[in-house]
Amino acid sequence: MNTSPSPSGARNTDGSPVRVGALVPLTRPGWVEAGRHLLAGLELAVSEVNSTGGIAGRPLELLVRDTAADPERAGAAVEELAGLGVAAVAGEYHSVVARAAAARADALGVPFLCSSAVLDALTDGPAEWVARVAPAQSHGWRLYGDFLLCAGRHRIAVVTQPSVYWASGTRILRDHLAAHGGTVVELDASASTPEALCDALVGHGVTALLLLVGHPEPAVPIVRAVRGDGRLADILIGAPAGQPEFPGWAAALGEEGAGIPFLRYLPERLGPLGERVGKELRERLGEEPSFVAFEGWDSVTVLAEALRSHGTDRAAVAASWPGVAVEGTRGPIRFSRPPGTGVWQWAWAPVQVVDRDPAEPGSFRVLHA
Secondary structure, eight states, rough: OOOOOOTOOOOOSSTTTTTEEEEEEESTTTTTHHHHHHHHHHHHHHHHHTTTTTTTTBOOOEEEEETTOOOOHHHHHHHHHHHTTTTTTEEEEHHHHHHHHHHHHHHHHHHHEEESOSOSSSSSOOSSSSSEESSHHHHHHHHHHHHHHHOOEEEEEEESSOOOHHHHHHHHHHHHHTTTEEEEEEEEEGGHHHHHHHHHHHHHHHHHEEESSOTTTTTTHHHHHTTGGGGGGTHHHHHHHTTTGGGHHHHHHHHGSSOOOEEEOSOOOOOOOHHHHHHHHHHHHHHHHHHHHHHHHHHHHHHHHHHHHHOHHHHHHHHHHGEEOOOOTEEEEEEEOOTTTOOOOEETTTOOOEEETTTTEEEEEEEEO
């Protein structure tokens, strides 16, 4: 009997696995902590699907590929997974990498459910094969801009590195703040030392500095320099992309890493499902799960519902996006077509601005939601 995968993603042998690809940054220069949490959520959800009968009696099998934050590697992984007969692909954290994966998946006719990447233009145009659980960058970063304005911070500096993602974030913040009387000064992280950056902040008279840079370099040295400069004692340091979410941030900076607001895609209080999944993720990870781990769990749960209700044919999975209705860890998940995204989008996951509590850096405070 022929048991090789069919081009559509279906398999011919009764009881054979339903394969789903997973794109995850597991090695540097990828954000390994984020990848580890994302994979934990994906794997936990797969185990739960299989413990409740799988997909029409067939086990769900996760084929994991490390993207290492490399767009070309991600595109090649999608092509490989398509050849292995996956019914769909999920995952990825880095926006530029997810964009490459989405383009390749859409070209090949493979459903791609993006778990964590937020870049608004995930595809160049409308894509029927691509959906996303994470909120679009403009949605969350405008809320972050509102937080800055409410906190009385109207003159903002952003320190950036070359990246489509950072450039998009800068543009969103500049446009949003300008509409409310705020200004944004852009500083190049690679053009000066952290000490020279401090001089520039003083010269511009800014009231907040946003870190649109990688972690740990150059974010950690910049934070240390600003915290150690008495001239900048009243400046707010922010990190909208979420660098302080993970334990590595606290390990590197200790108390200096507290009080730095960032975006987190969680409700103020999890419901019973979120609490249960959070407990199991905590046991699996050996630490507090980030919102990225919940995004991974929600992604597989969405795909499982699509596979159970519409079958394992790839075209059927993609056609299911507008009809999927799933109870996720952070609320009910349904997909629509918000303007400007080009993909089927959960509009929206809950968004908070939080920071690590200066009195207890291992705990978080909700500042704005």
